Amino acid sequence: MEPVFCFHCATMFIPRNRKQYYCSRPECQQARKTNWQRIKMKTDPDYRTAQKLSKQKWADKNPDYWKNYRDQNPEKAERNRMLQTIRNRRRSTRKKAPDVPIAKKDVRINMIFQPVGQFWLVPLIAKMDATKVNIYTISDTWQ
Numbered sequence: 001m002e003p004v005f006c007f008h009c010a011t012m013f014i015p016r017n018r019k020q021y022y023c024s025r026p027e028c029q030q031a032r033k034t035n036w037q038r039i040k041m042k043t044d045p046d047y048r049t050a051q052k053l054s055k056q057k058w059a060d061k062n063p064d065y066w067k068n069y070r071d072q073n074p075e076k077a078e079r080n081r082m083l084q085t086i087r088n089r090r091r092s093t094r095k096k097a098p099d100v101p102i103a104k105k106d107v108r109i110n111m112i113f114q115p116v117g118q119f120w121l122v123p124l125i126a127k128m129d130a131t132k133v134n135i136y137t138i139s140d141t142w143q
């Protein structure tokens with residue numbers, strides 16, 4: 001067979017058959033499986049129900065898992081809280097859309113916002129991971 005590019009890592013490999021789009025590297029096989037499952041969840045209601053039941057069963061057997069996970073990964077828990085707040089805000093503004101003004105010209109005049117501290121930059125359009133940034137004030141002495 002002719003070598004082809006892997007769908008995940010884009011390296012050349014020789015597929016075993018015409019349907020093989022991913023190379024044999026573990027991370028590429030994981031990407032293939034994740035993609036398959038994403039499609040299956042969208043298109044197969046029986047599979048979706050079975051997955052939901054399975055997850056529920058597992059969660060019933062491991063009731064402290066998520067609490068422990070949040071305790072052990074406070075940064076990830078905080079990130080998730082931020083992203084959920086954004087999702088909630090988006091959801092609530094979507095419903096109120098006709099009442100919300102499109103542009104507010106004088107918004108900067110009354111704004112008392114000190115952009116100093118630690119923030120998450122969350123992309124609104126593309127599905128990408130948020131980036132943590134630290135914003136500091138720079139004293140006038142730099143000039």
Ligand SMILES: [Zn+2]
Nearest residue numbers: 006009023028
């Ligand atoms: Zn690959």
